[in-house]
Amino acid sequence: MVPDTQTRDKWDRAATFFDLSAAWGTEKRWAPSKKALFARMEGEILFMAAGTGLDFPCFPRGKTITAIDISPKMLERAAVRAKKYNGHLELQEMDATAMTFGDGRFDQVFTSCTFCSVPDPVAGLKEIRRVLKPGGFLFMFEHTGSRIFPFNLMLHLMTPISRTFGPEMNRDTLNNLDRAGFAIHRVENHFLDVVRSIHAQNPNHPTQ
């Protein structure tokens, strides 16, 4: 597969100012919800789109986690935070839609504001299903589009601008999960229907 250099370059550029906008207010606001979600970590874990590693302090101690990101510049910054993690945390440069892991390797997959940025979200989610064990869980903390007027209008208007330097604002992540074949178990709205935790399962369970 051809590497997605356009996405990689975009996030390499964003790495310079990423922490300036997201490291303090946003992380402080979302930390309690993220900690509650990450507390479910068990077994061999894949963490998608690590960015500069802002989420690492929210991880529970002593876990075995592989974290990937498409941007080497992001990973350079994430490496500093990964060293402080009390457990096994390995970083790898990888495209979410073309992972090099074998089928069914991970017990759980976690995302944090990832699927606003993957150019083909359904392809990315199908790839997660491939690397997730049958019956394994995907836990997502994501911002998504809204069904509420006028928020949906504003998110649609912002997306053409925001996608040039960062994420898309109007993703229909629940529908994308459905299209990728996941079974959605739980949705928690943290802010309107825009910032959400989603629990989904790879339905390829041996007993099903």
Add this chain to the structure above:
Amino acid sequence: METRPYFIVGDLIATCVSGWLAARMVSHWIPWEGSMMLAMVGGMVLGMLTGMAISFVFIPFFGAMEVMLPVMLAGKLAGMLAGMGLAMDWLDPPGVGAVGIVSGLLAFLWTTLIHWRIGGIHGP
């Protein structure tokens, strides 16, 4: 529902500043002496853009979407009301700031109310 005072006060300040600034921008830049419809629509668009710009000032301190959406809504509402009020002569340019601040307060309260209704855990 957000209960930490730091964020509640921050959200309130951000929406009120956005509303105030959007209304002031409309009184300076929109030709409200002509058509009321033009003043309202132009005010709404300029207000929303002002809200988007001002949100980048507050995002590093108070969060991303939680700031951006109510702040843009405040700008949009303030711009529309300021444009309409100026065009209909029930508002004079020095008074638009107060309408902007009230718009910010309304945007904050409306967002909080909607979140109160839909927040929490849901099935698929």
